Amino acid sequence: MSKTTIAVLHGGRSGEHEVSLRSAASIMDGLRDVGQYEVLPVFISREGIWTLEGVRVAILPEPGIGGLYVLEGEKAGEVIPVDVVFPVLHGTYGEDGTVQGLLELARIPYVGAGVPGSAIGMDKILMKAGLLAAGLPVGPYLWFTVADWEENKKQLLKQIEEELAFPCFVKPANLGSSVGISKAYDSAQLEKAINEALQYDRRVLVEKMLTGCEIECSVLGNDRPEASVPGEIIPCNDFYDYSAKYLDDNSGLEIPAKLAPETIKKVREMAVQTFIALDCAGLGRVDFFVDEKTGEMWIIEINTLPGFTSISMYPKLWEASGISFNELLQKLVKLALERFSQKERLKTTFDPS
Ligand SMILES: Nc1ncnc2c1ncn2[C@@H]1O[C@H](COP(=O)(O)OP(=O)(O)O)[C@@H](O)[C@H]1O
Ligand SMILES: [Mg+2]
Incomplete structure (x- = not known):
């Protein structure tokens, strides 16, 4: 069987460029480990230039090209075929629907949420409006x-x-x-x-300021998504700031979170409801504040491309729920292809007669 070619986009024009490099390194290792994928590492510079092994490439917003268009060198003008794009980009110009829009125009399957889910998941103001409209709890x-x-x-x-x-x-x-x-x-x-x-x-x-503990729950799927066991974040700083997340090793993850069974059930249900309400696909990590003393619970956000190193919360929660890192990658690729073929079946013409 021929291998599925996966272009892994990483880096990007974002304050989270570095974080993306780390997630992508783990994802590419995992994909290669599985053995059935050909991995194309596509680096996006801080200025937004795309390169594959040092050679400038692009995805053109024209359907039917089917891959990475080589912009320079001996192979200039050639197309390197791509079956699935995995945008391992966090933050602006990657997690926010912009790259997803390009991939929609190019008609290439990709992992994760589409344009609206990505854009709304990235915009904390629109996200809160969406959650409130769905009757989900959001803090003042x-x-x-x-x-x-x-x-x-x-x-x-x-x-x-x-x-x-x-x-x-x-x-x-x-x-x-x-x-x-x-x-x-x-x-x-x-x-x-x-x-x-x-x-x-x-x-x-x-x-x-919300009270209680910081709880995260991973979601996986398309129209019938499932939630993992929840985990707890124990930040080493005053809050879970950049340094507590990535620079200091003293923040802790408690997996599974030590919560009452009924609280866990509620968190998982709300994680799935959030994913559906915001039109997400593939993967998402829903973050909460849960105050067991008062029984209150708030959603702080969804991350449509959550941190994805082998020690990140998203894959760790799945591991604790019985899905290994590599299995998770296989499922995400499959979900991307399923979603693409479902979309391809939709009509894009209309005959009023
Ligand atoms: N309303 C809040 N009350 C208490 N802590 C908060 C609140 N909002 C954010 N935080 C803290 O700040 C961190 C980052 O906020 P978050 O909205 O998740 O932004 P980001 O998208 O950058 O992760 C959270 O993980 C949490 O520790
Ligand atoms: Mg957050």
Whole structure:
């Protein structure tokens, strides 16, 4: 049987470039280990240039080309066929629907959520709106644009203080890995945090501080997704910031999370409901705050391309649920192909007669 060719996109024009390199290294090792895939490592620079083993390549937004178009060198103009693209990109220009849009136009199957699921999953403001519309629990928050901020700084600061109190969390609408996120303890810190977040996006949200423990749950599937056992994050810093996630080894993962059986059931159900409500596909990790003292539970976000090194929460939770890292990769490739063929069966013409 011929091998399935998988282009693994990694790096990217994102504050999470480094994190993507780590996830992609694990994924490529795993795919090669399985033995039935030909892996094409496609590196995307911080400027957005795509290369395959140092040679510039591109996916053209034209259907039927079916692969990576070689832009330079001896093979310039040739096409390297690709069966499935695995966009192992975190954050902007990768996890946000932009690459997914290109792959839709090019008509190439790819792993993970499509354009709307990716875009909404990346935008914390739209994501919260989607969750609230589906009746799912979201903590109190406010959001505004850079224009609002410039016009009404004083009023916004006052409103945040009154409605959300301190400490509160300030986040750029679109990003991940805690980049641009601050916890503000007073008005001066709040102002600084907002200016910081506005470096990354023109829209910012401020959230009330949630209590309890930080719980994550992995979801896998397309229209009938399933949830893993939940795990708990024990951050080594004041919150799970970039350094607690990637630089310091002292953050802990508790798998499975030590929660009451009925809480676990609820978390898993809500993880699946979140995935469906936001039109995700393939994979997603839903993050929660769970306060067993008060019985409250909030969804903080979904990550449509969660961290994916062999020690990351997403694959670890599946491992604890009986699916190994390599099996997980095989399932994701299969889900990508299934979703593609389902989409290919849809009509794109209409005859009104
Ligand atoms: N409302 C909140 N209350 C308490 N902690 C929070 C809140 N929002 C975020 N955090 C902390 O900040 C971290 C990063 O926030 P998150 O919204 O998950 O952003 P990212 O997409 O960058 O991971 C969380 O893992 C959590 O530790
Ligand atoms: Mg997060």
